[in-house]
Structure formats: structure tokens, C-alpha cells
Amino acid sequence: MSSKSNKNTQLVSSGRKKAYTHGVVNPVVQRASTIVFDTVADLKEAAKTRGDKTLFYGRRGTTTHFALQDAITELEGGEGCALYPCGAAAISQVLLSFLKTGDHILMVDNAYEPTRDFCDKILVGLGISTTYYPPTIGAGIKDYIKPNTxxxxxxxPGSITMEVQDVPAMVKVANEHNVMTILDNTYGNGLHYRPLEHGVDISIQAATKYIVGHSDVMMGVAVANKKYWLTLRENSYLLGQCTSADDAYLALRGLRTMGVRLNQHE
Structure with missing residues (x-):
């Protein structure tokens, strides 16, 4: 099969473990807040294994969410996937998971408008400074890095103006200065571009756009590499991020046709 065929096969086959499908083709819609355990020992064990896709409480997710997380993780080639109620939430919560007062962030100057607003209106109030850099700066990003970056x-590509960044060159510089890299991959969608394969630490998508694809669900996703996944998972959970099982199911359904739809977009 061609590379494109392999990717489309992946889109229709991922996230279909028997534990999620219960004997049917698609993962079932499992709605839940409270989870019932046979014993107190089972409850305590589930509490300890937060990242093992075990039922514990609705905010951690159900098998419907786990199926979507598996599929998106496979699509992006990462260690794990966190789900958010929209793309803007994914961006803001990922940044809040890794930044603290006194830190500095380098933000591409053509970023999605809500991303700029979050930096200029929320992060600044938390004592986190932002410097905007030209999208085509490439390895020249080294001149913008500060001790607290x-x-x-x-x-x-960037929002509206569509500049394509020299991701490998910029990641190389970032790694040399111990700076983590985050990329908004909504346009790349994991099918056309996989940032983690080029050294990026966390790839974010507004799943509302191409993954869901039918203008009926708001969702954001973030896929992290092994180095940052545990921190992202834990902090997203502590920040109360979750999505509904019905929305997760619709995102899974949208994922199956993403390759076909993107061909039509082209």
C-alpha cells in the first residue's frame, strides 16, 4: 500500500480494541460520572493507575474517550493524548501545565487569535511574559531565547497568512537551550504532518476542524511525547479538563472519513 493508503487504513482501524467495542464495530458510547467497583481494594487500585485507561470517575474518561485517545495518539505518533472541550482550551491548558510565574514564552507572530489573546490577557496577569517572533525566522530563533524561556x-502553517515554519531547525535550537516545543497542528491534522516525528514535544489540534469535520462538536486534543506526557496528563486532570462521551464518539466517527474529506478540501 502507498503511504497515503496506510494512513487512511490507520484512520479507520485505530481505537477499536475489543475492550472499547464490546463485540460491535464501533466503540460504544459509555456515559458516566460515578463508577461502581466490586471492592474498596479495586477502587483504591483504580485511583493509583490514573494513566492506564481504567475507569475511575467520569472526568478521567470512559471507554469511549479511551478509544479516541488511542486513535489520536496513533495518528500523531505520541505517548498519550489529552482531550479538551475546544481547541482554545487545549492551547491554554497545555501552556498552563508547563508555565509558571517568571517564565518566558516565545510565540509565533501569526498565531491563532485566541492564542495571542491568552498570552496578552491571561498569561501576563500570571507574571508570564511573551515575545512574538517572525514565523519564518528558522534557526534565527536562537536570538530570541532568554535565560527564563x-x-x-x-x-x-500559520493562521490566515499560512507561513510554513522550519520546524526541525527551530526544534534543534530549542533543544540546545532546554526549551520545550509546542506546535498547533490543526492544519497539519496528523495526517499531513506529524510534528513529534520532527522533534516537537507536544502537538495540539482544534479537533473541531478536521478531526470532527461536521461542524457539530467542539473539541481540542494534545498529544505529548514520553518526556512530557505524564505531566500533561496529570495537570490537565487537575485543571478539570474533560469532554462528553457523545462528543468523543462523534470525533471518532469524523476521524474515519478525515482522509476522504481532506482530499476534497484539496
Whole structure:
């Protein structure tokens, strides 16, 4: 099969473990808040294994969410996937998971408008400074890095103006300065571009756009590499991020046709 055929096969086959489908083709819609355990020992064990896709409480997710997380993780080639109620939430919560007072973030100057607003109106109030850099700066990003720079945020192609960034060159510089890299991959969608394969630490998508694809669900996703996944998972959970099982099911359904739909977009 061609590379494109392999990707489309992946889109229709991922996230279909028997534990999620219960004997039917698609993962079932499992709605839940409270989970019932046979014993107190089972409850305590589930509490300890937060990242093992075990039922514990609705905010951690159900098998419907786990199926979507598996599929998106496979699509992006990462260690794990966190779900959010929209793309803007994914961006803001990922940044809040890794930034603290006194830190500095490098933000691409053509970023999605809500991303800029979050930096200019929320992060600044938390004592986190932002410097905007030209999207085509490439390895020249080294001149913008400060001693307190913690995050390099990329968006490629960029919103509206569509500049494509030299991701490998910028990631190389970031790694040399111990700066983590985050990329808004909504346009790349995991099918056309997989940032983690080029060294990016966390790839974010507004799943509302191409993954869901039918203008009926708001959702954001963030896929992290092994180095940052546990922190992202834990902090997203502590920040109360969750999505509904019905929305997760619709995102899974949208994922199956993403390749076909993107061909029509082209």
C-alpha cells in the first residue's frame, strides 16, 4: 500500500480494541460520572493507575474517550493524548501545565487569535511574559531565547497568512537551550504532518476542524511525547479538563472519513 493508503487504513482501524467495542464495530458510547467497583481494594487500585485507561470517575474518561485517545495518539505518533472541550482550551491548558510565574514564552507572530489573546490577557496577569517572533525566522530563533524561556510555540502553517515554519531547525535550537516545543497542528491534522516525528514535544489540534469535520462538536486534543506526557496528563486532570462521551464518539466517527474529506478540501 502507498503511504497515503496506510494512513487512511490507520484512520479507520485505530481505537477499536475489543475492550472499547464490546463485540460491535464501533466503540460504544459509555456515559458516566460515578463508577461502581466490586471492592474498596479495586477502587483504591483504580485511583493509583490514573494513566492506564481504567475507569475511575467520569472526568478521567470512559471507554469511549479511551478509544479516541488511542486513535489520536496513533495518528500523531505520541505517548498519550489529552482531550479538551475546544481547541482554545487545549492551547491554554497545555501552556498552563508547563508555565509558571517568571517564565518566558516565545510565540509565533501569526498565531491563532485566541492564542495571542491568552498570552496578552491571561498569561501576563500570571507574571508570564511573551515575545512574538517572525514565523519564518528558522534557526534565527536562537536570538530570541532568554535565560527564563521555557516554551517555544509554533503554528505551521500559520493562521490566515499560512507561513510554513522550519520546524526541525527551530526544534534543534530549542533543544540546545532546554526549551520545550509546542506546535498547533490543526492544519497539519496528523495526517499531513506529524510534528513529534520532527522533534516537537507536544502537538495540539482544534479537533473541531478536521478531526470532527461536521461542524457539530467542539473539541481540542494534545498529544505529548514520553518526556512530557505524564505531566500533561496529570495537570490537565487537575485543571478539570474533560469532554462528553457523545462528543468523543462523534470525533471518532469524523476521524474515519478525515482522509476522504481532506482530499476534497484539496
Amino acid at each position: 521555557k516554551v517555544l510555540f509554533l503554528e505551521s
